[in-house]
Amino acid sequence: MNNFHCPFPYTATDFVQLSHGGSGRIAQRLLDAVFRPILGNPLLDLKHDSAILAIPGGRIAITTDAFVVHPWRFPGGNIGSLAVHGTVNDLAMSGARPVAISLAFVIEEGFAISALAEIAQSIRESVDRASVYVGAADTKVVERGKGDGIYISAAGVGEVVAVNPILPTSVTEGDAILLSGDVGRHGAAVMTVRDGLEVDPPIESDSAAVHEPVLAMLEAGIDIHCLRDVTRGGLATVLNEIATDGSAPIRIDEDKIPVREDVTAVCEILGLDPLYVACEGRFVAFVPADQAERALEVMRQFDVAKGAVRIGIAEGTKGRVEMKGRIGVLRILDLLSGEQLPRIC
């Protein structure tokens, strides 16, 4: 995305001003030059206070996340694509088909308009690929020093297609625990650029929308008990959340968890445990053991989940995550006290 060309009458030397966040002509100019041509669609073009859409099923899922990743651009994506993928994935994790997202931008005065256009373009590509609409958007500008370039808050609306509730409390003893691919790549990608580590080739974020394998599993009749995308806090944290919220017993095999060598190397340099490092295009699925093989087959039909593996089983102590280490000893995989990696998403 570094060779992005700005297709409108601003140049790289133009920067966001406070008045771009207001309601006057200057704000209109920014909207007309950047957001409308790049993000426009029949819903947004109405320029009204809200967009109206039809959801036949009548059961909808809603979600929200604020994105404050620093730096805003990293190998494999930027804050714009990240916001789309994170929102689409949260909806998918509830067994919902993503339909529309809304985006609220808080931009620091002085942010480059060419960067804004690069982000908008990346949003456009991500929503098109995920077949969702940008149904609503808002822009606010804050004074220099009162922000950090750009923050994006996204909310999403989806149509629930899963019949049974996909929740931690639905996890059943004996469930197979599946993981859609290698872990830790998003966090490693962001940290290498943030810390200026030279990694050749660069580690690319795994940031991607994962709704397709999820919806395909549902269509194939897999009785998914629980889903969770492996974001903040990494695999260890999300498994702990499921164990706590669902009083579920979770036991995984360290051997089975795919971590790329370059990710392991970067984590060693930075003193991080890859099991606590965020992904943005990976998820765990709890399914009945006798459906696990079929579920893996379905997942692997999609690029984003072609590395799907079975990593464990719902057994052991309720509410606890245990991991069988490489030499066969069981240990408890706990929550960290504080935050390993701030502003990773």
Add this chain to the structure above:
Amino acid sequence: MNNFHCPFPYTATDFVQLSHGGSGRIAQRLLDAVFRPILGNPLLDLKHDSAILAIPGGRIAITTDAFVVHPWRFPGGNIGSLAVHGTVNDLAMSGARPVAISLAFVIEEGFAISALAEIAQSIRESVDRASVYVGAADTKVVERGKGDGIYISAAGVGEVVAVNPILPTSVTEGDAILLSGDVGRHGAAVMTVRDGLEVDPPIESDSAAVHEPVLAMLEAGIDIHCLRDVTRGGLATVLNEIATDGSAPIRIDEDKIPVREDVTAVCEILGLDPLYVACEGRFVAFVPADQAERALEVMRQFDVAKGAVRIGIAEGTKGRVEMKGRIGVLRILDLLSGEQLPRIC
């Protein structure tokens, strides 16, 4: 709200840390101490990635806004109640019954936890009064100096109850233009505290949810053609937006527009035109002239619109807002070039 008491194990000397925005135990403590007890409801308590709700009609409205008001507390409200009202009102302006909102918080390291609790409490009261759910929430913490206390992005989902499209393009020549009450109070309230003006008694923001008079008009069979809440840029700006987007002719009477004396006085001191100052609890409605009196009657049944008046008619030059001044001369009411009041919402 200044005498707010924090009902949990934090004191006013406790401040938000970076780790409160993460995924570890410290973040859990903040969520458990502030957000869950105050904002909790059956949807949010599931602690899942998204909330699921039933919308029978199948037609939904979605909207989003980022709130960056400075200072975060002002007479008549704070950034929390403002976020709820703004979102509820955007939905109402599409003829939708507000159902659920989502909230994404970007909090600066060092923000007082007691202030966070005050804001959460204010959100709780506002959503309860408007009968909407907080369906999803997210918290991110950014380093000191990379934010300004707190920013909140809200998104909303509503069930569309209007049968005909409520849009600028639906405005019809001859429509009566109604305004739900006096203008400029929100902007004046925020500016007096921001600039340290001593006004006694203080000017209170008009921030409020206005969905009730709107839904009541629809129930009463009023054929509403267009609605717009009078926010950023004030009455003059939103009328210009409608004129431009709907190619509508708009003519209003300066005499008919209610502005309180204290608001006029503060605007004179600050060099502002009250017609360009934001409200957060006022709206304009375009309705067929023969339904105008009935519409005003319905609106005035609600406290929030008891000052509703007819301010003009859809006639004159298409795409232009004209105002008959106090001495009877018509002048064009244009968009401002830049922003009169940054960070007013």
